[in-house]
Amino acid sequence: MKIRALALFSAAAALMSVQAPAFADAALAQAKNCMACHAVDKKMVGPSYKDVSAKYAGDADAVKKLAAAIQKGSTPGKGNWGPVPMPANPQVSEAEATKLAAWVMTVK
Incomplete structure (x- = not known):
């Protein structure tokens, strides 16, 4: 019985450790006002994080490109996500x- 309980506890702890970073980074996105224009699973002013993750899947430079867009914003008309540019977030x-x-790229 103790072995089964230990196995269940270990499995639950492993699952929680996988989920914890996602929640922490969602909290950072909220704290930095990203959620004013973006949502995890639906388009708002900007694309959903799921759509961004899907668009950049397989791109080795995705995190670098997205981090630059977060800090510097985007230029309208450059084929990003439509007519509304993403403002810089200083x-x-x-x-x-x-x-x-990196968190955005984990959203599925």
Whole structure:
């Protein structure tokens, strides 16, 4: 019985450790005002994080590109996501932008 309980506890702990970073980075996205224009699973002013992740899947430079867009914004008409450009977000540090971009790429 103790072995079964230990196995269940270990499995639950492993699942929680996989989920914890996603929640932490969603909290960072909320704190940095990203959620004012984006949502995890639906288009708002900007694309959903699921759509961004799908678009950049397989792109080795995705995190770098997304982190730059988070900090510097995007230019309208460059084929990004439509007519509304993403504004620069100067309150996000380079490390935070990289963390946010890496999280976005995990959203499925």
